[in-house]
Amino acid sequence: MKIELSPSTMYAHWTHCEPKVCEFQHGTTMIYVSYSDSKPMAPRLAIAQKSIDAAFQETDSALKFARQISERKNPEFWKSASRIQLRQSPLIVFAVRYPIDSDLPIYEISWNPVFEPEVGFALSEDWTEEQVQVEQLPDNDEVICVKRLDAQRYAHVT
Secondary structure: OOOOOOHOOEEEOOOOOOOEEEEEEEEEEEEEEEEOOOOOOOHHHHHHHHHHHHHHOHOOOOEEEEEEEHHHHOOOHHHOOOOOOOOOEEEEEEEEEOOOOOOOOEEEEEEEOOOOEEEEEEOOOOOOOOEEEEEEOOOOOEEEEEEEOOOOEEEOOO
């Protein structure tokens, strides 16, 4: 499904701040395109339009990249979560942002607010089958910003 970024499809429009922001929604994910007087709305929307479909096609890859970052910050959670096959992703892309200083999209990734506890079985170090529970997500408001540099190429934005 092609995502259309045009004034007629805007969800919201903020003109009282700098930079100004056009807001769109695709499924549960918000899309923000920033613009200013020196970088007007129409050209900024055209720039975003060129990469938005590809950005959404690569959300799973961006989530894998973000997971590597999160694993370093939340090793206990990911150690447990890695032992079983989860039916849902602990991380979710909640926004794709085109900041005023970049033509490249940035994924804003955080914990999945509808993540449900999961249970599965895995082998222990001594090859005994044991039950593994992934009860809840880490208790932090971690947001991981991942810039899409090109097809399947990402960078962590701090």
